[in-house]
Amino acid sequence: MSISVLAVDDSRTMRDMITLALVSEGFEVHLAEDGQHGLEVLDDIEPDVIITDINMPRLDGFGFIDAVRARDDARTIPILVLTTESSTDLKTRARNAGATGWIVKPFAQDKLVRALRMVTG
Template identity: 75%
Template structure:
C-alpha cells in the first residue's frame, strides 16, 4: 500500500520524524514548511492524506485547511492536525474548517501510522 502523504510543518525536525515514521511502512512523504508552501506542493501531487501543524509562519494550519478544502479535488482528502496544541476550542475550530483528526505532539510513530491507515480506509 503506497499512500502519498503531504506533511506540512515549519519544524524540519518534525518533518523528518514524520518521514522516518511513515516511509519504512510504505508511505511516500512529501513535505512543506508552511501553509503557503503546502498549497504549492499540493498543486503538484495527489496526496491520499494530509498532515498539518497549526502554528506556522506565513499561513497557519487553519488557513491551510481552508485552502485545501477550497479545492474541489481535495474536499474529501483526509487531513490530520499534528500539533502541540490540545485546547478543545482549537480542535473544534479545526474540525469546523474540515480537519479529519487531531494528534498531539510528541507523537507515537505507530499511532500516527494507525491513524493514517484508519482515515485512508
C-alpha cells in the same frame, strides 16, 4: 500501493521525524514548510492524506485547511492535525474548518500510522 502523505510543518526536525516514521512503514511522503508551501505542493501532487501543524508562518494550519477544503481537487482529502496544541476550542475550530482528526505532539509512530491507515481506508 503505498499511501501518499503530504506533511506540512515549519519544523525541519518534525518533518524529518514524520518522514522517518512513515517511510519505514511504506508510506510515500511529500513535505512542505508551511501552509502556503503546502498549497504549492498540492498543485503538483494528489496525496491520499494530509498532515498539518497549526502554528506556522505565512499560512497557519487553519488557513491551510480552509484553503484545501475550498479546492475542488482536494476537498475530500483527509486532513490530520499534528500539533503541540491540545485545547478543545482549537480542536473544535479545526474540525469545523474540515480537519478529519487531531494528534498531539510528540507522537507515537504506531498511533500516527494507525490514524493514517484509518482515514485512508
